[in-house]
Amino acid sequence: MNGYSASKSDYAKRLARIEGQIRGLSRMVEDDQYCIDILTQVSAATKALQSVAVKLLEEHMAHCVAEAVAQGGDVADAKVKEAADAIARLVRS
Template sequence: MCPEHAGYSYAQHKKDLLRRLRRIEGQVRGLQKMIEEDRYCIDILVQISAIKSALHQVGLTILESHTRGCVADALANRDQGDEMVHELMDVIRQFTRA
């Protein structure tokens, strides 16, 4: 987190993010149990898809906060704007890989 941009950081979503991550943790434990119990493959794949989607939403929330805070501020103040955009594009490429 960029501390100087606390008003735009993911900290304002921290409670929700932690709640979502705890839910995801429970889903992963459920997935482990499904495999232990030799559950139907399609049911397991559906659960994996739900977990991936939930994690993706957490990532998008943090990505949006970073873009609206740190990156926007760097561009507005012209300090390290190019560097921040480069860093942002690198992480977007990594984040959107399948």
């Protein structure tokens, strides 16, 4: 079971809203909207995706990483490294 399983429907709703934002961005480009207005919406969509990513990471740490750390050994080391790599990817984006 994944750490986010209990919140799966919430994630689906949030991602559907983000999908709508992206479709709106496409329409803005098709309609030749002002560049700054498009950039503002790109920023909003980016922040929404980052919010989903941070929440998923929190749940991963609380569930998957915590369970692995309780087991200890190589499994724990691998999960901590995996989480650290995910955090690094988020920080770079």
